[in-house]
Amino acid sequence: MKWKKIKKYSKGYLFLLPNFLGFFFFMLIPIFMGAGISLTDYDGFKQLNFVGLENYINLFKDEYFIVSLKNNFLYTAVTVPGTVIIAILLAVALNSEIKGHQIFKTFFFFPSISSMVAVGIVWAVLFNPSRGPINGFLEFIGIDTPPLWLASTDTALWSVMIVAIWKQVGYYMVMVLAGLQSIPKQLYEAADIDGANKVVKFFKITLPMLSPITFMVTILTIISSFQVFDLINVMTKGGPGRATNVLVYRIYQEGFNYMRYGYASAMAYFLFVIILIITLIQFRGQKKWVNYMQ
Amino acid sequence: MKKRKVISIVLCMAMLMTTLNGCGQSSEKGTNDNSNGGTEQENSNTNSNEGNEEKIQLSFYIWQDEEAYISDVVEQYNVSQDKVEVELTALPNDEYDDKLKVLLAADSDVDIVDIRGMAQVTTYANSGALLDITDKIDASDLNTNLYGEMWNASQNDGKRYALPTRSTCWALFYNADLFDEAGISYPEQLTWDEYGDLAVELMDATGEYGGYWVPWIFPFASIQAGKYVNDEDTSMLAESLQLLNRFYNEDESHMSYAEIVATNPDYISEFTSERTAMLPNGEWCVQMLKEDEENGEIDFNWQIAPMPISEGVEPGTTWGQFQFAGITSTTDYPEEAFDFLEYLCGEPGAVVYSNHGMIHAYSGEATKDAYTQYVGKESASYFFEANKILEQPNTAGYGEVLTAFNEHAELYLIGEKSIEETIEAFESQRKSILEKY
Numbered sequence: 001m002k003w004k005k006i007k008k009y010s011k012g013y014l015f016l017l018p019n020f021l022g023f024f025f026f027m028l029i030p031i032f033m034g035a036g037i038s039l040t041d042y043d044g045f046k047q048l049n050f051v052g053l054e055n056y057i058n059l060f061k062d063e064y065f066i067v068s069l070k071n072n073f074l075y076t077a078v079t080v081p082g083t084v085i086i087a088i089l090l091a092v093a094l095n096s097e098i099k100g101h102q103i104f105k106t107f108f109f110f111p112s113i114s115s116m117v118a119v120g121i122v123w124a125v126l127f128n129p130s131r132g133p134i135n136g137f138l139e140f141i142g143i144d145t146p147p148l149w150l151a152s153t154d155t156a157l158w159s160v161m162i163v164a165i166w167k168q169v170g171y172y173m174v175m176v177l178a179g180l181q182s183i184p185k186q187l188y189e190a191a192d193i194d195g196a197n198k199v200v201k202f203f204k205i206t207l208p209m210l211s212p213i214t215f216m217v218t219i220l221t222i223i224s225s226f227q228v229f230d231l232i233n234v235m236t237k238g239g240p241g242r243a244t245n246v247l248v249y250r251i252y253q254e255g256f257n258y259m260r261y262g263y264a265s266a267m268a269y270f271l272f273v274i275i276l277i278i279t280l281i282q283f284r285g286q287k288k289w290v291n292y293m294q
Numbered sequence: 295m296k297k298r299k300v301i302s303i304v305l306c307m308a309m310l311m312t313t314l315n316g317c318g319q320s321s322e323k324g325t326n327d328n329s330n331g332g333t334e335q336e337n338s339n340t341n342s343n344e345g346n347e348e349k350i351q352l353s354f355y356i357w358q359d360e361e362a363y364i365s366d367v368v369e370q371y372n373v374s375q376d377k378v379e380v381e382l383t384a385l386p387n388d389e390y391d392d393k394l395k396v397l398l399a400a401d402s403d404v405d406i407v408d409i410r411g412m413a414q415v416t417t418y419a420n421s422g423a424l425l426d427i428t429d430k431i432d433a434s435d436l437n438t439n440l441y442g443e444m445w446n447a448s449q450n451d452g453k454r455y456a457l458p459t460r461s462t463c464w465a466l467f468y469n470a471d472l473f474d475e476a477g478i479s480y481p482e483q484l485t486w487d488e489y490g491d492l493a494v495e496l497m498d499a500t501g502e503y504g505g506y507w508v509p510w511i512f513p514f515a516s517i518q519a520g521k522y523v524n525d526e527d528t529s530m531l532a533e534s535l536q537l538l539n540r541f542y543n544e545d546e547s548h549m550s551y552a553e554i555v556a557t558n559p560d561y562i563s564e565f566t567s568e569r570t571a572m573l574p575n576g577e578w579c580v581q582m583l584k585e586d587e588e589n590g591e592i593d594f595n596w597q598i599a600p601m602p603i604s605e606g607v608e609p610g611t612t613w614g615q616f617q618f619a620g621i622t623s624t625t626d627y628p629e630e631a632f633d634f635l636e637y638l639c640g641e642p643g644a645v646v647y648s649n650h651g652m653i654h655a656y657s658g659e660a661t662k663d664a665y666t667q668y669v670g671k672e673s674a675s676y677f678f679e680a681n682k683i684l685e686q687p688n689t690a691g692y693g694e695v696l697t698a699f700n701e702h703a704e705l706y707l708i709g710e711k712s713i714e715e716t717i718e719a720f721e722s723q724r725k726s727i728l729e730k731y
Contacts, residue, residue, distance in 0.1 A: 044399035045421035063726075121558075128557050130550075151552035151708055240555060241705040256392050258694050259417065 038265035055266035067242050068250040071157060076225040082165045083172055083221050091176035112171040120234030123163045153243035160235055160244055172217045179213030211290040226275055247271050349379045350630055356408035357390035363650040367643050378630045398423040405625040409618040412448055415456045416688040424455040425621040430632045436640050440656045444616055447684045456620035457639035458655035460647055463577045463614035463677045470595040472571040476500050481599045483609045486537050489602040493547035496571045504547035505572040506564045509554045512703045515604045517613045522687050523699040532717050535703055542707060551707040566592045577677050580669055581651045598673040615685040616655055653677055691731035698723045
């Protein structure tokens with residue numbers, strides 16, 4: 001009986017195998033090795049001593065790590081709501097069959113398929129404090145001291161966050177659009193009969209019905225916000241000073257520039273714990289607001 | 295209900311795995327990329343003679359910029375050998391340092407590696423990845439005097455783990471046509487203050503920037519005085535930064551640091567498009583400028599002047615560094631590998647480098663003549679006459695201290711911190727960094 005079952009599913013497993021092998025060798029094993037390395041002072045070469053939890057304790061004494069942690073939390077706190085709200089608003093607007101909505105959809109999706117390097121360079125030109133078009137416009141409308149954008153510790157992280165939202169919003173907009181299209185028309189019709197206006201319909205029907213998608217999008221954006229690296233690497237290299245240094249960039253610096261792989265792995269595992277906690281809280285919280293219509 | 299909970303937890307875990315994969319990538323990706331990238335490059339870049347299977351194969355990794363001349367050296371060497379064959383693999387410039395670390399850490403099948411600068415030689419030597427070749431050098435025919443002053447500093451506790459291939463050397467490049475237009479005489483040995491005045495004069499006369507200072511070398515005056523960022527005395531560091539602040543922000547004779555950070559301009563284009571009259575930079579600019587000339591992209595008269603100095607520093611002093619090649623400690627053919635190294639870092643390599651407009655580290659008269667002839671400018675002889683101070687010392691932890699210095703310097707140069715605050719913050723951070731070493 002059991003053998004028969006295995007035989008029945010074997011083709012399926014065979015199809016899964018290539019992907020699973022890749023996952024197993026290039027993810028699962030490194031994940032466990034990373035955990036082991038985080039308890040050592042491994043330098044990538046010969047030095048490999050067990051140091052217990054020392055790396056984890058040092059994290060909290062490391063002023064530099066704490067700066068990058070703070071930056072990362074701010075980055076998450078701004079880009080996640082920013083992306084989710086704008087994605088929903090854009091999707092709702094495009095779902096209303098306004099003229100040219102197909103073209104707009106393509107426009108908004110464009111940034112997500114553009115190369116990060118190109119995006120970083122183009123935005124750097126736009127952000128140029130003295131010759132860039134953004135400040136040119138701000139000066140034109142009468143702002144005498146426009147922000148210095150990437151060239152100031154006060155605004156550099158905000159500049160990166162603006163670009164991040166702009167870059168990813170189109171991608172999540174498409175997800176939300178798919179969610180919108182699955183909302184049964186009857187709900188709106190019933191609301192029309194009851195005389196509800198557009199705003200009421202948005203808050204009482206659209207948002208609750210979208211909540212499973214919103215939930216997923218929120219989790220995905222949170223996770224990606226803790227992974228941010230490429231944008232920082234292209235636009236600021238963590239500067240000016242340490243103003244835009246974030247967790248993964250810091251991990252990269254410790255691991256690759258200073259070859260403290262043990263310490264870098266400990267940071268990576270700390271990051272893992274942060275995301276685990278946030279995600280668990282969200283799964284807890286979802287009962288209160290996510291509506292699966294069941 | 296229960297079932298859904300289980301599914302959602304599984305989903306959650308799956309997402310976390312993906313996340314972890316993301317972070318894992320930052321420490322692991324080198325390995326993966328490397329195996330792919332490496333093989334591809336290898337296929338396209340090897341100079342292999344198929345069919346000679348008895349030959350000993352030596353694998354030599356370099357970064358792409360070095361391919362033009364090193365491949366010539368390798369080709370010549372391979373022709374001269376019947377038992378050994380060197381296989382060249384060029385990796386992308388930006389990724390080379392990271393990939394090299396992974397290669398060395400993974401005990402890969404590499405025999406010879408190209409190494410950027412002394413700091414990295416030190417790192418690899420301390421981690422046991424490089425072969426100690428001190429005795430081999432002593433027993434060889436190399437005349438190490440020809441490596442000049444910087445050779446003395448290119449060792450770790452009296453041991454040598456690499457030989458220098460070429461030498462970088464900083465000088466003051468200037469656009470002689472812009473000087474003529476402004477009616478200002480050409481610069482000779484200046485002090486940094488005179489350089490600052492000159493930049494202002496040029497700016498006032500031409501309406502273009504007087505100079506362009508690249509955003510990656512801040513402690514220059516300190517290096518010229520032989521004091522690195524890990525030196526107890528930070529007065530010269532402060533002086534370097536104050537000079538830069540003058541050029542960038544006070545006189546505005548150079549594109550401001552804030553603007554450089556924001557726009558990341560290409561320094562050589564700033565010079566070739568005649569938007570700046572002077573460019574203190576390295577000898578590699580010669581090759582770039584020659585190339586632009588040959589392509590008809592520039593037609594102005596550019597010249598080379600001695601690097602300006604601070605008061606009290608010996609005239610002709612500048613800075614530079616060696617690029618190195620070393621043998622891995624895991625090689626099966628140390629003798630053969632050293633034989634090639636001697637070829638690359640000795641007279642035969644030097645001739646090939648000069649013909650490509652590069653300054654080889656083994657700089658005898660012949661090298662100098664070949665080089666100045668290639669450049670076609672008398673002023674290029676400066677590179678051979680200058681008193682070069684090694685840009686990076688071989689001290690452990692230097693790289694990390696330098697990064698910290700640059701971060702603090704940045705805040706000063708964009709006007710967010712005073713010089714006193716900058717130096718104070720840097721000193722306290724330096725202390726905690728050096729405790730780790």
